[in-house]
Each structure stands twice: as structure tokens, then as C-alpha cells.
Amino acid sequence: MSKAIKTLKLCGFRGASTTCEMHFDQSKSLVILFGENGTGKSSIADAIDFVANGTVGSLEDRSVGAAKLPFLHSINMKPSDLRVDVTVGTGCWAGTLAGKQPKWTGTGDRVKARVLRRARLLKLVEAQPAERYKELQTFIDVGNVEAAEQSLRNALKKTEEATAEAVVVLDDATKALTTLWEKEGSPSLNAIAWAKAKSSADQASLKDRTAQLESTARGLSSVEAKKADLDAKKVQLATREQSLSGIDIRIRALPPVDGMQAVELVGLLQDAKSLLGAHADVSACPVCQQPVVRDALLTSLDGRLTVMKQHGPLATERRAAEQHLTTAKDNLQAAEIAYVKAVQVAAVELTSAGQSLRSGALTPAELTALLKAEADHRQHLSAALAMHQHVLSFATSIAATQTTAQADLNQFNAIKGHYDRILANRDRASSMAKLVVRLRAAVKICEDTRKEYTQGVLDGMQSELNQLYSAIHPNEALVPLRLAMSPNKRGSIDQDATFSGHSEVPLQAYFSESHLDTLGFCVWLVFAKRDRPKDTVLVLDDVFTSVDSVHLTRIMQLLSGIAGDFAQVIVMTHYRTWRDRYRLGQGPGQSVQLLELHRWTLNRGVCLSGTRLAVEQLEAVTNAQPLDRQAVASQAGILLEAVLDRLTLQYRRPVPRSRDGNYTLGDLLASCKKLFDVLAIEKSVTASSGAGVAAPASIKTMMQPFFQEAGPLTFIRNQVGCHFNLAGAEVADADIGAFGTATASLVRALACNGCGDIADQENGSHFRCGCKQTRMTPLKYS
Amino acid sequence: MIPNPEIQPMTAQITPAQTSPNQHVAHLISAKLAGDGLIVAAKCAEVEKKIAAGTATEEDWRLWVDLPLLAKESKK
Numbered sequence: 001m002s003k004a005i006k007t008l009k010l011c012g013f014r015g016a017s018t019t020c021e022m023h024f025d026q027s028k029s030l031v032i033l034f035g036e037n038g039t040g041k042s043s044i045a046d047a048i049d050f051v052a053n054g055t056v057g058s059l060e061d062r063s064v065g066a067a068k069l070p071f072l073h074s075i076n077m078k079p080s081d082l083r084v085d086v087t088v089g090t091g092c093w094a095g096t097l098a099g100k101q102p103k104w105t106g107t108g109d110r111v112k113a114r115v116l117r118r119a120r121l122l123k124l125v126e127a128q129p130a131e132r133y134k135e136l137q138t139f140i141d142v143g144n145v146e147a148a149e150q151s152l153r154n155a156l157k158k159t160e161e162a163t164a165e166a167v168v169v170l171d172d173a174t175k176a177l178t179t180l181w182e183k184e185g186s187p188s189l190n191a192i193a194w195a196k197a198k199s200s201a202d203q204a205s206l207k208d209r210t211a212q213l214e215s216t217a218r219g220l221s222s223v224e225a226k227k228a229d230l231d232a233k234k235v236q237l238a239t240r241e242q243s244l245s246g247i248d249i250r251i252r253a254l255p256p257v258d259g260m261q262a263v264e265l266v267g268l269l270q271d272a273k274s275l276l277g278a279h280a281d282v283s284a285c286p287v288c289q290q291p292v293v294r295d296a297l298l299t300s301l302d303g304r305l306t307v308m309k310q311h312g313p314l315a316t317e318r319r320a321a322e323q324h325l326t327t328a329k330d331n332l333q334a335a336e337i338a339y340v341k342a343v344q345v346a347a348v349e350l351t352s353a354g355q356s357l358r359s360g361a362l363t364p365a366e367l368t369a370l371l372k373a374e375a376d377h378r379q380h381l382s383a384a385l386a387m388h389q390h391v392l393s394f395a396t397s398i399a400a401t402q403t404t405a406q407a408d409l410n411q412f413n414a415i416k417g418h419y420d421r422i423l424a425n426r427d428r429a430s431s432m433a434k435l436v437v438r439l440r441a442a443v444k445i446c447e448d449t450r451k452e453y454t455q456g457v458l459d460g461m462q463s464e465l466n467q468l469y470s471a472i473h474p475n476e477a478l479v480p481l482r483l484a485m486s487p488n489k490r491g492s493i494d495q496d497a498t499f500s501g502h503s504e505v506p507l508q509a510y511f512s513e514s515h516l517d518t519l520g521f522c523v524w525l526v527f528a529k530r531d532r533p534k535d536t537v538l539v540l541d542d543v544f545t546s547v548d549s550v551h552l553t554r555i556m557q558l559l560s561g562i563a564g565d566f567a568q569v570i571v572m573t574h575y576r577t578w579r580d581r582y583r584l585g586q587g588p589g590q591s592v593q594l595l596e597l598h599r600w601t602l603n604r605g606v607c608l609s610g611t612r613l614a615v616e617q618l619e620a621v622t623n624a625q626p627l628d629r630q631a632v633a634s635q636a637g638i639l640l641e642a643v644l645d646r647l648t649l650q651y652r653r654p655v656p657r658s659r660d661g662n663y664t665l666g667d668l669l670a671s672c673k674k675l676f677d678v679l680a681i682e683k684s685v686t687a688s689s690g691a692g693v694a695a696p697a698s699i700k701t702m703m704q705p706f707f708q709e710a711g712p713l714t715f716i717r718n719q720v721g722c723h724f725n726l727a728g729a730e731v732a733d734a735d736i737g738a739f740g741t742a743t744a745s746l747v748r749a750l751a752c753n754g755c756g757d758i759a760d761q762e763n764g765s766h767f768r769c770g771c772k773q774t775r776m777t778p779l780k781y782s
Numbered sequence: 783m784i785p786n787p788e789i790q791p792m793t794a795q796i797t798p799a800q801t802s803p804n805q806h807v808a809h810l811i812s813a814k815l816a817g818d819g820l821i822v823a824a825k826c827a828e829v830e831k832k833i834a835a836g837t838a839t840e841e842d843w844r845l846w847v848d849l850p851l852l853a854k855e856s857k858k
Contacts, residue, residue: 144804144836145811155840431851438820438847445814446833453807 001089002026003535004568005111008047010606012081014057015043017074018605024570028593030563031570033608034579035597040606041572045115045541047084048570051095051104052113058541061119069100076602086111088537112567113537114528121520121543126508129492136461136493139530140454149446156439163436166429173421180415195419198412206409213402216353219346220395226335226342227388233335237328244321251314266308266315273301333378340370340377343384346391347371355394362386451485458483458493461526468522471561472554473515481507481519514547518555529565537568544573552578553587560588560755560770579611582756584642585747588770589613590756613756614639615747622740627733629720636743637665637717640710643747643758644668650760650767651675651781665714675781676707682766682775683753698775706749710742750776808834821846822853 005024010016022044024031035041046057056068073082079097086093091108127135174191181191188194276282282294347357348371357367362383370383462483469481482504486492496504511519521543528538544555556578563569573579579596582589594611612620618639621631645668648655653671655663682700716739719728751758752774759767759776767776801809812830815821821829825846832838 140803142803142807145807145833147836148808148833148838151838151840152843155843158840159844434851435844435848438851439843441818442815442820442843442847445818445820446811449811449814450807453803453810457803 001109002567003089003109003112003537004029005048005537005570006087006089007085008044009083009085010043010047011083012074012077013043013047013050013084014072014074015040015600016047016606017076017602020606020608022595022608024568025593028591029566029568030559030591031568031593031595032579032582033570033572033595033597034576034611035572035574035608036576036599037574039597039600040608041574041597042117042541043606045117045539045570045572047095048086048111048113048537048539049115050102051084051086051093052111052537053115054102054104057115058117058119061117069097069102072102073097074605111537112532112535113539114524114531115539115541116521116524116543117541118517118543118545120524121517124520124523125495125511125516129486129489129494132493132495133491135527136457136530137491140457142450142454145446145450149443149450152439152443152446156436156443159432159436159439163429163432166425166432169421170425170429173418173425177415177418177422180411180418192419192422195415195422199416199419201412203412203416206405206412210402210405210409212349212353213398213405216346216349216398217395217402219342219349220392220398222342223339223346223388223391226339230332230335230339233328233332237325237332240321240325240328244318244325247314247318247321251318266305269301269305269308273298273305276301336381337377340373340380340384343387343391344370344373344377344380347387350391350394350398353398355398357387358390454485458485461530464529465522465526468525468558468562469519471558472518472522472551474554514551517544518551525562529562533566536566537570538566540569540571540573542572542574544575547575549577552581556581556587557761557770560591560757563591582613583611584614584639585751585756585758586642586646588752588755588757590752590754591771592756614642615744615751618740618747619744622737622744627737629731629733629736631721632736632740633716633719633721635721636740637714637721639747640714640717640743641665641668643750644672646758646760647672647675647679650758653781665717669711669714673707673711676704678778678781679703679707680777681749681759682777684773701749703746703749706742706746710739710746713739713742802834804836805830805834815846819850822849825849 004026006026007021007023009019009021011019020040033041033044042058046059049055049057050072056072059068059071062068070079073079079100082095082097084095088111089109091106091110093104093106093110095102095104097103133140177195178191181187181194184194188197275286276294276298280294283291285292350357351371362370366380366383367387370380370387373380462481465481465483470476481495481497484494486494495507497507497510499505499510507519508516521540525538528536544552547555552575559569559571571578579594581587582592582594590613594613595608596611598607598609600606614635618632618635621628621635644665645663647653648663648668648671651672653675655667655671680700680702682698684698713735716728716731716736719725720731720736752769752771754773755769755771757769757771759769759774761768761770762779763775764779765777766779768774808830811833812821812826815829816823816826829838829846832842
């Protein structure tokens with residue numbers, strides 16, 4: 001389904017102060033909309049932009065303040081009257097103003113359009129690299145791939161670092177192992193082989209032996225410590241005993257009673273006083289049960305205690321001394337047990353460590369009993385003391401053996417540690433080095449593929465851009481144009497050219513304004529071609545203002561050539577020449593829809609009508625009744641002049657030189673007479689074969705008969721169509737009609753049935769038209 | 783540009799059959815990686831998908847690139 005615009009209806013939009021509706025011929029992809037300045041071309045372009053892209057169109061570039069919407073509706077209408085309807089394919093969409101906000105509603109396909117205005121041409125060329133990138137981002141942005149590539153680079157970097165780290169560890173371990181190996185006198189083939197053999201030793205038995213020796217050494221130390229403690233406890237007990245004896249001597253020395261008794265009595269009296277004090281109802285002695293008077297007894301007790309008060313402190317002191325003595329005895333007893341146990345443990349450890357104990361002062365039975373004692377260790381104290389020196393005599397040899405064993409274990413651990421690190425890091429470094437190589441290769445593939453793709457797209461566009469530009473400006477020094485990703489800036493595209501052998505020159509520095517215009521147009525066209533062209537309507541709003549005749553011809557050819565690539569191309573122009581070229585057979589008018597805008601007024605708004613090709617117009621007036629003699633003669637003459645003028649230019653035919661450069665129809669006829677003798681047109685037709693399959697074929701027509709038919713009648717143009725001439729009245733209607741018909745037939749025979757153009761593109765031995773359906777020979781004639 | 787909630791972004795009209803540059807390049811990369819033996823063919827789809835989405839992590843890459851080596855080692 002074509003995505004070309006079918007109808008466009010404007011009401012109250014910009015210059016459309018009344019309702020204006022236009023219908024587009026769906027069989028023609030190129031539309032030329034001619035209108036003099038101020039006839040409403042931009043209003044139409046803006047209307048398409050409004051519905052397609054939601055913009056205010058050309059108002060964007062006008063200095064009317066920040067708010068553009070108030071100027072969108074026609075000056076004689078209300079904003080609510082504004083409405084633009086666009087039908088495309090299956091869709092119909094409308095743009096309106098709801099209050100101060102634009103609103104778009106519709107169903108089905110919505111017109112997709114790109115509108116180019118003159119104001120934007122230079123911006124396209126002068127856009128910053130980042131803006132240019134933004135325009136193309138949809139086609140070349142591979143941000144996700146770049147993110148994945150960055151992860152890959154990080155993986156490579158970290159793997160490289162880990163590999164280097166493994167190599168350092170490997171080197172350090174190897175150096176350390178070599179040092180150990182050399183210290184050992186470099187036994188075995190090499191350090192690794194030596195370490196391998198050493199590492200296979202029984203580490204557990206080494207550890208067990210060291211632990212055993214440690215335990216034995218601890219046992220011997222314990223014997224010494226416990227013996228010292230035992231001695232200390234003995235001294236303490238003796239001190240406590242002396243203290244108690246001293247107190248007793250002091251008590252005995254107290255008068256008048258026996259000191260010892262007094263002390264005991266004081267204690268008894270104090271206890272009795274405490275008892276009576278605590279119980280108020282006591283009436284009998286708790287000891288003898290004899291009746292007593294409590295208060296009297298208390299008074300008596302106080303009296304006796306006062307007498308014997310000097311015995312009190314000594315009594316207290318003695319009780320404390322007794323307590324201390326008891327504690328010292330308990331401590332000594334515990335120390336004796338601990339000591340015996342320590343000797344027992346040390347003896348057992350020594351035996352386990354393979355030392356042979358001599359009984360010495362003990363009988364073998366006593367020694368055995370000591371070693372096996374489980375309870376009442378104190379009874380073995382004398383045996384333990386007897387063994388004391390003998391047990392401790394092993395301390396030196398045990399310490400020496402322990403040192404050797406620990407050194408062996410340390411050596412083993414060092415060798416095994418270095419050897420294990422070498423093995424682990426040798427494998428690790430090796431496998432990671434392989435991984436690094438592969439990751440590096442993967443990074444290269446990612447980077448190259450990404451860059452190739454991006455540059456490939458740009459190269460394609462660059463090639464297309466150069467092709468388009470060269471089609472308009474062939475054989476010029478300022479090519480080729482170059483598009484490339486900025487090497488030092490992400491998301492930027494550089495654009496430059498080569499000028500006379502100097503590469504990367506900025507375009508703006510050397511291009512003329514018209515060249516920059518053309519380039520901007522080509523850049524825009526290339527961008528447009530990348531974005532679903534078959535769904536896109538291109539609108540050129542009076543873009544070319546300073547184009548000369550030669551370049552206009554090339555632009556026309558270019559547009560005819562690319563129109564088929566898009567859904568539709570609508571060219572708006574104020575150049576009447578552009579319209580007339582198509583109309584008068586100077587271009588592929590048959591494949592172009594010509595529309596014409598008429599003078600704008602506020603009351604009439606935007607007015608337009610279709611424009612007929614000159615040949616169609618001639619055929620219409622020729623066949624009309626009554627015959628408009630002057631119109632037929634005039635139109636036939638002008639059309640014939642236009643066609644012959646083009647042929648004389650194309651074949652470089654001589655014409656009489658004139659001061660103003662204008663040639664008469666007679667001049668042109670004379671110039672082309674001999675050419676027509678050989679001029680032949682070959683048109684492609686689709687012939688149906690017997691099998692019903694269409695086969696390409698062509699029909700060749702010699703142009704000479706058409707020339708012979710029209711040539712003799714050309715006097716009618718002057719006599720009837722141009723000047724006051726009484727002789728003209730004598731020309732019959734039939735002759736005038738014949739002139740019209742012959743001219744129309746000549747033009748029809750000469751022009752392509754497909755595009756309506758005269759074949760003018762050199763192609764091998766002949767000229768070919770833009771749509772390639774028609775050939776013209778000869779290629780050269782002199 | 784006037785903000786317009788009723789207009790669908792143009793990208794939404796791209797049909798599923800069209801591939802984005804990310805998808806296209808991801809496809810090329812995974813095919814080349816597999817072609818050079820840097821990843822196993824069975825992982826191509828996963829690699830392509832994660833590259834196109836930009837979600838491939840460092841660990842993913844190590845695993846993908848290491849896998850052919852591991853497979854080779856295990857055959858020895």
C-alpha cells in the first residue's frame with residue numbers, strides 16, 4: 001500500500017483562510033507545485049509538517065517570539081477553526097487546536113514526511129559533528145555493542161592483571177625454593193624435583209613428633225614449676241605455725257588467770273552475752289538448766305568481760321592465726337598432689353618419647369606405682385621427690401631434639417608451601433595467558449566489526465552523497481566528500497572534502513553558497529533515503545532559489561530519478577521555468593503531477609489547480625469545437641519551438657546568430673531539417689508471447705514523417721497565432737487543426753510514453769530517457 | 783517540536799523483521815567469534831542476544847571465551 005498523500009485539506013491553517021483541498025495523483029510519485037511568492041506554498045508544506053511531525057513548520061525559524069502556536073491559525077479565523085486533514089494509504093489523520101494545545105487524531109496510517117526548507121539547508125551542512133551524529137544515530141548507533149565490548153575489555157584487563165600477579169607469585173616461590181635447595185647443597189636434579197620429593201614426606205608424623213616433644217618439654221617445665229610451688233607452700237606453713245606459737249606465748253604471759261583459760265573464757269563469756277542479747281525471754285541457763293535472771297546475768301557477764309578485756313584482742317588474733325594455719329596446710333597438700341602429678345605426667349611423657357627412666361632411689365615397684373597412680377597422690381610424694389632430679393636431667397636433650405624437630409617441620413612447610421604455590425600458579429598463569437590471548441582476539445573482532453559496520457554505513461552514505469552531488473555538479477574539483485566517525489569524540493561525525501589534492505578541507509571554506517545549498521540538499525536526501533524511504537513523503541519548500549538553467553536541469557533529472565525511491569516527492573517552487581520545462585516537453589512531464597497555486601487573497605485563501613502538459617493542452621484545444629484558431633496556432637508554435645530548441649541544443653545544431661540570442665521557429669526548423677531525416681525513436685513495449693509471458697520488445701519510429709507533416713504548416717503559427725495578418729484569415733480551420741495535430745503527434749512520438757521526457761542521457765550509442773523506456777538515435781549528428 | 787502524547791514515536795513503527803544496528807553487529811560478531819573458535823557454536827545465540835542488549839558482563843565473556851579451552855582440555 002502506497003504511503004503517498006492522497007488528499008490534503010486545509011482550513012484556517014496559516015494562509016488557508018478558506019477551505020482548500022488538493023488531490024494527489026497516486027500514479028505519479030513526483031509533484032511539482034508551482035506558485036509565485038505569497039501564494040501559499042509554505043502553508044501547504046507547514047500543514048503536512050504539522051500533521052506528520054507535530055511541528056509548527058516554517059514558524060520555527062521565524063522571529064515571532066517563543067510561542068509559535070498563536071500564529072498557526074489563519075488571521076481571519078479562530079484557533080478552534082484550524083483543521084488539517086491528510087489521507088495516506090488506509091489512514092486519515094487530522095491536526096487541530098484544542099484550546100491552546102495542538103491535537104492530532106486519526107486512524108490507520110499516518111503520513112510520514114520530511115520537510116526541507118531553505119532556512120535549513122545551510123544548517124545541514126554547518127551542523128556540528130554531534131548534531132550530524134544525532135541525525136544518523138538510528139542507523140549507526142551501536143551503543144549496546146559498545147557496552148558489551150567495554151565489559152570484554154574490562155575482562156581482558158583484569159585477566160591480564162591476574163596473569164601478571166600469578167607470574168610474580170610463581171617467580172617469588174621459585175626463587176625462595178631455589179634458595180632453600182641451594183642451602184641444602186643443591187641435591188637432586190633441580191629445585192623442583194627436590195621439592196617434589198621432599199613434599200611427599202609424611203607431614204603428619206613430623207607434626208606428631210614435634211607435638212610429642214613439645215608436650216614432654218611442657219611436662220618437665222611443669223615439674224619444675226610445681227616443685228617451686230611445693231617449696232613455697234612448705235615455707236608458708238612453717239611461717240603460719242610460728243605465728244600461732246608466738247601468739248600462744250603472749251597469751252600465757254597474761255595475769256592473773258591462766259592466759260590460755262582466760263582467752264577461752266572470754267570467748268565463752270562473749271558467746272553467752274550474745275545469746276542472752278538475742279533472746280529476751282531466757283529464764284534458765286542453756287547449759288546447766290539452772291534458773292537465771294537474764295538481766296542480772298548480763299550485768300555479771302559485762303563485769304567479768306571488762307576485767308578480762310585485755311585477753312580479747314589476743315583471742316581474736318589467735319583465731320585468725322589458726323585459720324591461716326589451716327589454709328596453709330590445705331595449700332601444701334594441694335601443692336604436693338600437683339607436684340606428684342607433674343612428676344608422674346613428665347615421667348609418662350618421657351617414657352612415651354622413648355626415654356628410658358632409671359628407678360634410682362626407688363624400687364621398680366615404687367616407680368611403677370608412681371607412674372600408674374590415680375588417687376591419693378600424696379602417698380607417692382617421697383617417690384616423686386626421689387625421681388625429681390632424674391626426670392629433669394632429660395630437659396636439655398628434649399629441648400635439643402625439639403628444636404631439631406621444629407626446624408625439620410618448618411623446612412618441610414616452607415618447601416611444600418613454595419612447591420604448592422609453584423604448581424598452582426604455573427598452571428594458573430599458563431591457563432590465564434591462553435585466556436588473555438583469546439580475549440584479546442575477541443576484543444579485536446568486536447572492535448573491528450563494530451567500526452567496519454559503522455564506517456560501512458557512513459561509506460555507503462558518503463558514496464551516495466558524492467553520487468548525488470556529482471550528478472548536479474559533475475566534473476568539479478571539490479570531491480569527494482567524506483563522512484567519518486570523529487576519532488577522538490564519541491557520537492560525532494566529521495564531514496569534509498578533498499580539494500585539488502588537499503584532503504580534509506572544511507566545506508564551508510571553499511564552497512560557494514549555491515554549492516552549499518546543493519550539498520545541504522544532497523545530505524538531507526541521503527539521510528531521508530536511510531529512513532524507510534518507501535514510507536516517506538519528501539516535501540521541498542522552495543529550496544532552490546539561485547539555481548541556473550544547467551543546474552536546474554540536473555536537479556530535475558535527479559528528482560525524477562529518486563522520486564520512485566520514496567512514497568512521494570512534493571517540490572514547491574516559485575520558478576515558472578521549472579513548471580514550464582515539464583509542461584513544454586523539456587523534462588519528464590508525463591511522470592510528474594503539475595499543480596499551480598494562484599494569487600492569494602484573504603477572502604479567497606489558497607487556490608490551486610492542476611496544470612496540463614502543453615501537448616495535452618494542445619490536443620484539447622485542437623479537438624475542441626468551435627475551434628479556437630489562435631490558441632491552436634499559438635500553442636502548437638510554442639510547443640514546436642520548445643521541442644526544436646531542445647533538439648538543436650542536444651545535437652549542437654547551428655542556428656543563425658542573433659544579437660538577443662532568440663531564434664525564430666523558421667531558424668529552428670531549418671537547423672533541424674536534416675537531423676530529422678535520421679532521427680529515430682525506439683520505445684519499449686511489453687509484448688505478450690504465446691505462452692502468456694510478457695517479453696520485452698521495442699518499436700522503432702523514424703521521426704522524418706512527423707517533421708514533414710508539421711514543417712510545412714508552421715507558417716500558421718505567425719499568420720494565425722501571433723500577428724495581425726489578413727492572410728491568416730484565409731487559412732482553413734482544417735489546416736490549423738492539422739498543424740495542431742501534427743505538432744502534438746511529433747511531440748508524442750518524440751517523448752517517452754512513460755516519463756514524457758525526450759531521451760537526453762548519453763548511453764553507449766544512443767540517448768536514453770530517465771525512465772529508460774525510450775531511446776533516441778543518432779547520438780551525434782553533424 | 784510540540785510535545786504530543788498521541789503521536790507514537792517513529793521507531794515504534796519499525797517492523798519486527800527489521801534489525802537494529804546493535805542486533806546486526808551483534809550477529810556479525812558472534813558469527814566471527816564462533817568462526818575463529820573463540821566461542822562454542824552452541825553459545826552463539828546467547829552471545830548475540832547479550833551483546834545486542836548490551837548486557838554481556840565480564841564474567842560472561844570469560845566463560846564464553848574460556849569454554850572452548852575447557853572443552854579441549856577435557857577431551858585430552
